[in-house]
Structures are given as structure tokens and as C-alpha cells.
Amino acid sequence: MWRFLMVLTLLAAPAQAATPEQLYQQHCLTCHGSGRMGAMAPALLPQSLDRLRPQQIEQLIRSGRTATQMAGFADRLNEDEIRALTQWLLQPPAQAPKWDAADITASHVIHHQPDPQARLPASIDPLNLFVVVEAGDHHLSVVDGDRFRVLARVPTRYALHGGPKFSPDGRFVYLASRDGWVSQFDLYTQQMVAEVRVALNTRNVAVSSDGRWVLAGNTLPETLVLLDANGLRPVRTLPVCDARGNTSRVSAVYDAAPRNSFVVALKDVPELWEISYDPKAGKIYPAFVHDYKMGEGFALDGYLNPRVTALDGVLDDFFFDPSYRYVFGASRDGRAQVINLDIRRKLVDLPLVGMPHLGSGITFERSGRTLMASPDLKGGQIDVVDLASWQAVAQIKTPGPGFFLRSHERTPYAWTDSMMSKDARDTITLIDKRTLAVVKTLRPRPGRTTAHVEFTRDGRYVLLSVMETPGELLVLDADSGREVASLPMMKPIGKYNVYNKINRSEGTSH
Template identity: 65%
Template sequence: MQRAHQPAAIPDIRLATLYRQQCATCHGSERLGAMGPALLPENLERIKPAEVLRVIREGRPATQMAGYAGKLSEPEIQGLARWVQQPPAKPVGWTAAEMRASHREFVKPDYSDKVKPAFKVNDPHNLFVVVEAGDHHVSVIDGDTFTPITRFQSHFALHGGPKFTPDGRFVYFASRDGWVSQYDLYTLKKVAEIRVGINTRNVAVSSDGKWVLAGNTLPQNLVLLDARGLKPVRTYPVKDREGKSSRVSAVYDAAPRNSFVVALKDAPELWSISYDPKAEPFYSGFVHDYKMKEGIPTKGFLNPRVTPLQMVLDDFYFDPDYKYVMGASRDGKAQVISLVSRGKVAELPLRGMPHLGSGITFKANGRLYMASTNLNTPTVTVIDMQSWKVAKEIPIPGPGFFLRSHEDTPYAWVDSMMSPTAKDTISIIDKRTLEVVRQLRLRPGKTNAHVEFTRDGRYALVSIMENPGELVIVDAKTFREVKALPMSKPIGKYNVYNKVTRSEGTSH
């Protein structure tokens, strides 16, 4: 049988020329991004190759990205899609000078507590910030009336949940291609932005509202920013005891400990950076690039303290008091680490690929439990946080990503969005019996995911993660749909009050 003729692959040197001619103006000559996002494997890893092809062919609505279907041949389009997903010929970096040059302050807010919202709203703490990935926008929704207040464009591919100052007024976003932005929810204005790297994991905001810490995978470092205006304060190279660099897996704010906690992706270590000015000195134990000396007391304030681990842990969850951290590796091994004694206290018998970062805690029958989804197993695992044993494995229709609840509801809601056949199913678990009592398919055949509750827990907001998509408001007692708002692939929505009070039913 004779094979159909296949066009010859376009050489990389020709693709590099095409890129310079067609793409470099918006995406940068080194693919580091400019007006458009960075086009590097680290920045595109969560975008399916078919979607990269589609964007090059058809463009992206509501942006300056035009389609090239009528300008380039199909082999050229396919070649460019392949080329931008390959590592560049020479290593890329992001210098301190480049970071400082990217910094912009658009307004200088009045930071006093006298400032009130410039719009009519019953409760500014019951606002929702909705991240719409379909066209890279953010919507602000009134959680009492479920009406939109404003909608503004974001940087490309916001990653990780937005973080808020303790008073709920300012919200901070991190994009996959390194941009950190500060937005004022009272004046509805962008305050400042800065590009801290080429690829950023997420940010954390200190519980005193003074600091923002960004964790990067490219370059492999941490960047400390002044929360008022995002001016860079300090950069921490992320290296282990042998001097090997590591990507940052995530950064967290451990409010009861007045410190940031940093998880590393390539090193068996857990870092803690205290922002308490009265933090006691400690012995560093080994040399780091930021002048920590072997065996010499190191100032506790804003200096990393390292807890050696027995293995690399990629995903984390904290107990409500931030005394313990539950960590899991990508192969399903999990441990409990004490942040007080700085050592392992228990092994966790978890299966598959647990998604601890989306876990919740709740009290039932006099016990404190933690529950987590699993990215490749159709179960919700419930852990007794006193014995560190599995209390129950709850079956659901397919592997889930997000698990959510609220103090004022007896139910936990979990999606099965990792399943191609059950992605439209929300399972509702009774926290008292640890049984699934109801299943919802709000939009059959579409991805129903990421539940978030209103401040009082009365309503649950569910994302229909499609483009076009919806935000569906459901009565959390009757499970009946109340309202739906059109959205462009709403990948997450975040209630201000639940975030700043660290509700046990949502991610932190």
C-alpha cells in the first residue's frame, strides 16, 4: 500500500526566521514575552499542543493575537507550534536589572482604613474575584446579588489563586509568565505590576499585609516584594545544601507562625522565611548564596530557615494552626512534617497522586479531619488528623481536582474534572457520615468544577470551565440552581472573606 505524500519538515533555522518575522514583536526576540506572553516550554506546559496550533491558526479573541491561517502555510504553522514548545538554543534568564525595569506603579493609593468602596455593595468582604482563562480577564462579582461589578484584562495564564491583604482590599495575581500585579478592589484600579521571572508558580501575601513572596521555576529563585507598590526588596537563589538549584513548587503564608513556607520541586527541603521583625536568630547549618555562613547565627527576620526532608515533596497541606505540614510526592508517597520540631512525625498512607493543595479540614464526631482529592484515582481520601490514619476512602465517579466546603454547611463538594466521562459531575459528601448523598450535573457534558461558597456558606458557585462558560450559583441547602452568569472559561473564583479568614473549607 502506497503511503500518502508527507511534506518535508521545515528546518529549525527557517522556523527561527519565521518567528523573528511574525512573532518577535509581541513575544520578544528571545521568546521571553513582551506585549504577548512568553513562548517557552515552561510557560506552555499546561496548554495542549492542539490549542497552541489553534491559536496560531485562528488567533485569540479580545487580544492582539491575529490568526495566521491565511498568512502562513499549514506546515509553517505546525512547525512554529512545535518550535515554540522546544527549549531555546541558549539558556534564558531574568536579571535583577530587567526585573526592576519592568516595574510600574499606576496609582499611589491612600492605604488608610478610611477608604471605602467606590461602588454600592452591602458587604465588600462578600465579593468574588473570578479568573477567566478563556480570554485572560478577571471579573469582580457581588456575592450578595450575584451581579458583576467590573471586568478587566489580566496577564496571560494566571496561575494559583489570587491572594488578598488581611483587610480584603488589595488582591495580588501571579501569571505563568512571571507578572505579579496588585489590584485595588475598592477603587477598581490596577495599582502596580512587576515581572519577577520568566515562569512563576504562585505568590503568597504575609498576614501583616506588608510582603508579597513570589516563587519561580525560571529563574530558580524567590523574589520578595513590598506589598505596597510591588517594589523588589530581595531575591533568594534557591539552592540545596550541595549547591544544586531547585525550582519552587509553591509558596504559602503560615499566618500563625508569621512566616512564609516554601516547597521545593527538586530538593528534599522545606524552607521557612519569617517576616516577624522579632524573630530569633538561628544557625544556618550550611552556606547559601545570600551570605548565610556555616555555624554562625543568622538573623531570623526575612532569612530562610531550612528543614531537611527524607524525600522531595511536591504538594502540601497545612493543619489549621500551621504546626504540621502534610506533603506528598508525585508518586504518591506522603509524610507529616512538624514545623515546630522540624522533622517527620508520621507517614501518610495515600494512594495514587493526591492533590493535597486542594484539601479541606472539617470537624465531625469530635475529630478533626482532612480530606483530599486524587488526580488519578476516583476517590476522596479522609485523614484523621489526630492519628494521621486514613479514616475513609470515598468513591466518586472519576478523579477530582477541587474539593470545597464551608464551616456553615454539612457538605463538601468535589468535582471529577480529571475524568473524560464524569467531568460534568459534582459529588456532594455529607461530612458527618462521609458518604456521597447527592450528585449534580449542572451542565451535562461540560466540565463542572471548582466550587466556592459565599461568606455565609448559603450559596455555592460552580464553574462551567468551557469557552464560552458559565458561573452557576446553587443553593447549598436545596441544591437548586439560582442564577447563571456567562463567563469565558472561569477556572476559579475566590471569596474575599473566606480567603482572608482562612475558611477551613477552601484552599489557602
């Protein structure tokens, strides 16, 4: 009898153990939100966690993250529960999370109406400001590019993407967070203007060159969301799918200023989309600008009318040539190709090996030819291609695989990093654009990951990130590499000079 009871208890025990879902409800929901969609804490969906390894997630649940509200649960959850919870978080929710037009509209907040008369003090050059994205503790810093002083430091949404976008006059910054929040920030008053959550997982945003529109490209749900750039009022949602209804995540969306259009790369469908915002182009390919009844909200009617270029593979990222007629696209398997946006066709495969990071490509002139250079995420080299012949011109060896490449019209040097390598993540390499040779390797903070250069407006100084928590923003003389200043920062993953961005300096990527 006694034995029988024990067997019964053993059999019953698993049924009594809490399921991962129950553990979530009990311990996590208050902060991470219902449906794991995020609340005061970030979303916990497979799409949001793909940068963490399962062991890292388990460790996070066990011990928490220092200096944040994420406390450890080792005292409340045992190892089996932590493992089960982690596996459960890496699976899509049983019920697909919903984020539709009503959710977008309900999330929209206006924090401050921008005062048209507002100005920065006369001593500050508004076009030589830098916006620094600090991923360590989710802040944005505004740095005066003449005096190298922090003018303001404000909290942002969780996990901003690098690459904020600017209004054409350089006054407003548009930020996109991993969890789908788009924020409009006023550099003149250093206040958030408005925010809206366009999706549960977002790739990036682009701002139209006329300053009227912001287009957000999303991965969950698979949509493009158009916003009014002045206050981020949602205007329209476009589901992303091909003619047969196969849906796709968005890889990237960029503004093609001379074409008055947005160009969108898709991650799951081999198509490149171009969406015009040119009021005059409406007859050629019906643009969405004509039919708004402003103030009426928006509907899921698919009215945005993309011009589709069919491709033989999906694109992960892309880069425009200076004429904006051609797109250089790269796919995850490392193939690169040239696409003509006017005739809507792929022209050639680009002779690049490895995995080009076209999102950080730059162009420059050399002996009367226009060259494009981009880092290689795998190979420890910079690939240089002639834009007239589409031929490879050089492969410049660096100490290890890097992520960013930057230059400026004023300087003969292009600066790159080796942050993806094991033993050279602390090096910065200067390449002479005239000889295509490495001229200098800097190691300003030995042992610390150092990357992402941006030039001052005049090109005389570079700002460089020591991407650690805590890290630094270093200011170096652009000619000698000598250190001029250092500002403490929390993992500054990117910095952007207003002037270089709004003038599409040839030394910066979009």
C-alpha cells in the same frame, strides 16, 4: 550539465530555507518578544508551553486562536515550517533567558496610589465580595456576594494562576501570572495599583499575615522574589539552591500565619524551606526584615535565611494542618507525607493511594476528631485522614477524578467535582461531613465541565463554575442545590470569597 545544475539547486535548497529562529524573528517576535520572553503576547518558552501538546501548538500556529490577536499563519508558513517552529519553541533557547534584579526593577509600575479614605458604597459588604478569575479571555471579575452582580470586570495579565491572595483587611488582591507578572488590585476602587514582573515563569505568590510582604516563587529563573505588599516594590531576590549549589524550581509558597513565616516547597531538591518574617524571631533564625535599608533597591546577596527541612523526596504541593505545626506534602509520584515544621523532620508517610491534590485539601471536625479530606487526581475518590492518628478513615467514591473540594463551617456538606474524568466532568458531588457518604450528585449543565465551588461569607450559597468559553458562574442554594442565579463568564477557573479567604475558613484551601 542541466542535470548537474538541478542537483546543485536541490543541494542548495535546504540552505536557503529559513531556520525556525529566522521564522520567529520574521513572524512572531513583534508580539512574543525578543528571546521568546513575551511582550504584548505571552512568553513562548518550554516552561510556558508545557500545558499544550505539540499538535495543539501546530494547530495554533496554523489557524490562530479566535477572538484574540493570535492570527493563523497557514497562508505564510508551510507545514514543514510550522512543525520545525513548534519543535524549536519546545526547546530551551540557545542562550538561557536572563531575568535579573535590574529587569525586575525596570518592569515595576505603579498605576494608582490607593486612597486610604476610599470605601465601597455602604450597601456593599466588602468582605462578601468574590474575585473571579476568568481564564477564557484573561479577565478578573468582582462579584457582589449578596446580590450576585458583577461590580467590575478588568483585563489581567496572560494566564493567571488560580488562587489570588488577599491583604489581611481584604482590600487588596494579589495576582500572579504564569509569565511572572505580579499585580496588586484594589477591590475598593477596582483599579490596578501596581505591577511587577518577578520572573519569566512563576508558580505562585503568598502574602504575609501582617500584610507587609509578598513572596513570589519562580521556576525560571529559579528564585524567590520578595516584594513590598504596598506597591510591589521589589525588595530582594533569593536564588533557590541547596547547600551544594544544586538549583531548584519552586513548587509552591504559602503563608503560615500563626508562625509568621512563609513555607516553600521545592521541585528539584528534597527540601522544605521556612522563611520567617517575624520581627521578633530575628535572633532565632535571622529573618530578612531587620536589614532592609528601605528605598535602597535590593541585591542578590542571599540574605533571606531559610530554615531547611531535609526530605527524602521532593514535594509538588502541600497543605497545613490547623495548628500549622504539620505540613502534609504530596509528590508527583503520588506519595504523601507528614512533616513536623518545629523539629524539621518527616514523621510518617500518609496512607493515601493515587495522587492526592493536597493543594485543595480541607479540614473539619467529626465526632470530636479533626479530619482532612482531599481529592484524588487519578482515582475518582475523596481520601479522608484522621489528623491525630494519621490513619485513613474513608475513601469516598465519586463519579470520577476531581480537582477541588470545598466546604464551610455552616454547612454539613463538602462539594467536589469530577472534572478530570471523561464522562462525568459535568457532575458535582455533595458529601455529608457527618456520615462521610455521598448525599447528592448534581449535573447543572449536562455535557459542560463544571467545578470549583466557593461559599458566600455566611455559607448559605455556593458559587460554581461552568468552565467553558463562554461559560457561567452559577449560584446555588447550599442546602438544596437549587439554582438561584447565573452570570455569564469566560471560563471562570476560580472564585474566591474575601471573608472566607482572610479568615482561613476550614472549608477552603490556602
